[in-house]
Amino acid sequence: MKKTSIIMIIGSLLLLGLFKFPLWNIMLGAPQYPDPLGMNIYINGIQGVSEFDIQNIDGLNHYIGMKTIPKPEEMWEFSLFPKVILGMVVLGVAIGILGFFGKVNYWFFLGWFLLMSVLGILGMYDFNNWLIDYGSNLDPHAIIKVTNPDGTPMSYKPPLLGFQKLLNFDVTSLPHIGGYLMFLGMSLTLFAFWLGRRGTLRKKPMN
Amino acid sequence: MKQIFKISTVFLMIALAFASCNNGKSSKSNSALSSNVAEKVYVAPGEYDEFYAFISGGYSGNLTVYGLPSGRMFKEIPVFSQFPTNGYGYSEETIPMLNTSHGFIPWGDAHHPDISQTNGELDGRFIFMNENNTPRIAKIDLTTFETTEIIEVPNSAGNHSSSFVTENTEYVVAGTRFSVPIPQRDMPINEYKGNFQGALSFIAVEPEHGGMEIKFQVLMPGFNYDLSHPGRGKSHGWFFFTTYNTEEANSLLEVNASQNDKDFIAAVNWKKIEDYVNNGGGTMMPAEYAHNVYDETTHKATSTIIKEVRVINPSEVPGAVYFLPTPKSPHGCDVDPTGEYIVGNGKLSANLTVHSFTKMLAAIEGKKFDGEAYGIPILKFEDVLAGSVEQPGLGPLHTEFDDKGNAYTTFFISSEVVKWKLGTWEVIDRKPTYYSVGHLTIPGGNSRKPQGKYMFAMNKITKDRYLPTGPEMEHSAQLYDITGDKMELLLDFPTHGEPHYAAAMRADIIKERSKKIYSLAENKHEYAAKSDADTKVVRQGNDVHIYMTTIRSHFAPDNIEGIKIGDKVYFHVTNLEQDFDVPHGFAVLGQNNSELLIMPGQTKTSVWEPTKVGVWPFYCTDFCSALHQEMQGYVRVSAKDSNVPLKWSLGDDF
Incomplete structure (x- = not known):
């Protein structure tokens, strides 16, 4: 149980990477932008990959009537997310320590994992809603209005995950280092659960 | 005589054979050589010179x-x-x-x-x-x-x-x-x-x-x-x-x-x-x-x-x-x-x-x-x-x-x-x-x-x-x-x-x-306007200073009135862009001067001494963006003794 508890603690601590590294990254390349413009999405705000990328993305987006990319104070998510992540780290480490001293068992590890998964999915859902709003809630006086073949206004929603072509831009949206560390950490907590359960199952016949 | 003719014919044929043989060889090697040379100076599209x-x-x-x-x-x-x-x-x-x-x-x-x-x-x-x-x-x-x-x-x-x-x-x-x-x-x-x-x-x-x-x-x-x-x-x-x-x-x-x-x-x-x-x-x-x-x-x-x-x-x-x-x-x-x-x-x-x-x-x-x-x-x-x-x-x-x-x-x-x-x-x-x-x-x-x-x-x-x-x-x-x-x-x-x-x-x-842009934040030009909100027109006697900005795809201000014959008009144009290779240009009709080409983050000044009453357009001379053709404005020039007030605007905020 000691080994699995340590894995649980390490897994939870990996979430701290989100305070240093971006959770997600969206890159926008175009014929005129051989060096693509890019946004790094952190849990506490959005930053340009290069110094002036946000300004330049906003500059281009004004043609199609998109809102400017929100500053941290303009979205409640950016103040809530750090608190949630920090809370989950504290909870995960606490469970790990209690597990280490035999106060709780591996089912708590799974509980943490499931809670984190639910929160993660809610976060993704919220993020996707923002992308939809950002990409389709356009200024009616936009300079360039592009419609779909059926006459509805075209949405410029970037993909949540993967690649999409939006007019002249090739948009690629992928997790970044912070995101990968979070996935790794979550996997470790699940692994800790599995390891703990296997250990107990093996011990049982010997009883 | 016949013999001589025969021999010379043979010689001629041998000579021709050699000649053609040589020709074939040299032209072949020439083309091989020149393609080799072409490769040595060919820098493929998008590649850089050494x-x-x-x-x-x-x-x-x-x-x-x-x-x-x-x-x-x-x-x-x-x-x-x-x-x-x-x-x-x-x-x-x-x-x-x-x-x-x-x-x-x-x-x-x-x-x-x-x-x-x-x-x-x-x-x-x-x-x-x-x-x-x-x-x-x-x-x-x-x-x-x-x-x-x-x-x-x-x-x-x-x-x-x-x-x-x-x-x-x-x-x-x-x-x-x-x-x-x-x-x-x-x-x-x-x-x-x-x-x-x-x-x-x-x-x-x-x-x-x-x-x-x-x-x-x-x-x-x-x-x-x-x-x-x-x-x-x-x-x-x-x-x-x-x-x-x-x-x-x-x-x-x-x-x-x-x-x-x-x-x-x-x-x-x-x-x-x-x-x-x-x-x-x-x-x-x-x-x-x-x-x-x-x-x-x-x-x-x-x-x-x-x-x-x-x-x-x-x-x-x-x-x-x-x-x-x-x-x-x-x-x-x-x-x-x-x-x-x-x-x-x-x-x-x-x-x-x-x-x-x-x-x-x-x-x-x-x-x-x-x-x-x-x-x-x-x-x-x-x-x-x-x-x-x-x-x-x-x-x-x-x-x-x-x-x-x-x-x-x-x-x-x-x-x-x-x-x-x-x-x-x-x-x-x-x-x-x-x-x-x-x-x-x-x-x-x-x-x-x-x-x-x-x-x-x-x-x-x-x-x-x-x-x-x-x-x-x-x-x-x-x-x-x-x-x-x-x-x-x-x-x-x-x-x-x-x-x-x-x-x-x-x-x-x-x-x-090699730099890509000039930093707008570090621009210390006396007459720089660092945002559309900073733009203004200031008269000092006969000198008129226009603090102007450019960004895809407009000038601010783009309507200017109150200029008079005899004025010396200074267009101080700041390019607000901070994006690589997005210059804006400036020229006004009848100007006895060159155009300006302003790099991102830069401010340049062009002097214009209008000689004719009228409404004169200015425009961006560098094809900067999809709406470059819309990047234009007007200056109204009034007679020397007119009392048209000095005013400037962008959009409807006259």
Whole structure:
């Protein structure tokens, strides 16, 4: 149980990477932008990959009537997310320590994992809603209005995950280092659960 | 008879067979050869050249930037000439760059670009270039590829043996081709001899920012100081100048300055003179020369007139200057990468003379002098001679070096480049140029470490090399592969203006440091507007200052009223973009001035003095964006006595 508890603690601590590294990254390349413009999405705000990328993305987006990319104070998510992540780290480490001293068992590890998964999915859902709003809630006086073949206004929603072509831009949206560390950490907590359960199952016949 | 006929027929057939066989073979190998050559200069779309070449524009006054081996031109950098393309020398910020003690001069004759050095190797920070006609030295910053400093050289005329840098860029050196009265005065021309002098100017370069300052001028006898190069390695601390017209003729020089069998190479121990000056030596003499500096944060040049210069008479510093006799009006003065050999390209001589630095020091040590000229000791020709390249060609002008101990000399009259070996003086190869070559350049030249690989020859005569373009045409350069024993002609490419010399080096160092934009946050221009909200129009008497911004795709303000005939209107245009390669342009109908081309983060000012009442459009001249055609505005010009109020707007907020 000691080994699995340590894995649980390490897994939870990996979430701290989100305070240093971006959770997600969206890159926008175009014929005129051989060096693509890019946004790094952190849990506490959005930053340009290069110094002036946000300004330049906003500059281009004004043609199609998109809102400017929100500053941290303009979205409640950016103040809530750090608190949630920090809370989950504290909870995960606490469970790990209690597990280490035999106060709780591996089912708590799974509980943490499931809670984190639910929160993660809610976060993704919220993020996707923002992308939809950002990409389709356009200024009616936009300079360039592009419609779909059926006459509805075209949405410029970037993909949540993967690649999409939006007019002249090739948009690629992928997790970044912070995101990968979070996935790794979550996997470790699940692994800790599995390891703990296997250990107990093996011990049982010997009883 | 029949027999003879038969035999000859057989011979003829054999000959034909051989001929056709030969033809087939040679045409085949030719095409294989030329495709091989094409590959050597082919830089695929989107790929980069291996070398930068900075080719002087001669009488264009500017510097052009090329890539090698492709021979593609990337940019023309305005230096000594007004450049309506971007407003250099027309905008309020850059007019001071072309100020001199003779007032504003719109044109210059650019000659010899030379790249700054650290420890005898090209460091790619700055390029210096001389203006021959109204003597000046310019500095071009290689992070922005813009001219950032120009200093006028007083007491000089025909600033030709310039602008070569010492091996740590301690000095950029500017020698005078024409001797003149010093100080300038009203005197008969035919009293030249003994009265005119030639100034060799040592311009100190501040190590961190490259700021130029004339440290001292050596006032030499009234010869013509044609070209120069610094010593390097063992000869670091010396500078060498070729001279002609040691006859001191003041008329019909083509005859009168070609009489002496030998002229001189002047060897100047600048370290010695520097010590002398640092200890308070020399005389401050009254002078008048302009020092123009462009500030990258205020985006503005200032011109200061300096009133004195320190001069040194060679006789004040014994052992500082010697003359090395060199045959027949030498032109180029070139020092090999080791610093041992000094090549005097005697342009009327059949042989090429090479002096030895070691032998020169020994001769000085042994005081083996062959008289003196104006108090300057003359060394004996035989004592300093390292060797001669015998009968290499006609009209030698300039020599460059590769990294394998070979030298390459241009021959103007026989129109060729000759490769020869340092030390053995044997000729290894010769290749024609098209036509009448002047300078040649090997990347990394004028340094301890030539970078070899290519050599290019800059020709004075073009004639039939390209599709004809009437009597006046661009000049022509040829690129040669010099990796093998024999030189191989790879490419012809046209060059802009009348290229004299060029400086070239590997692209990597320069490429990494090239800036993409100017920082708007760091823009300290007096009249910058850093957002649309900062824009305004301010009247001060008859001066109207318009603080204007540009961003894709509008001007702010774009409607301006209240301008009157007799006003002097200053359009201060700031480009708010912080994105690579998004310039905006500015021009207004009827303006007696050039356009402005404003880079991201930059502010430029154009002055307009309207002469006609009306509503005059202005627009962006650079196709900046999809809505570039919409990027326009109007200025309403009213009569002198009208009372139309001053107002400005963007959109509906009048």
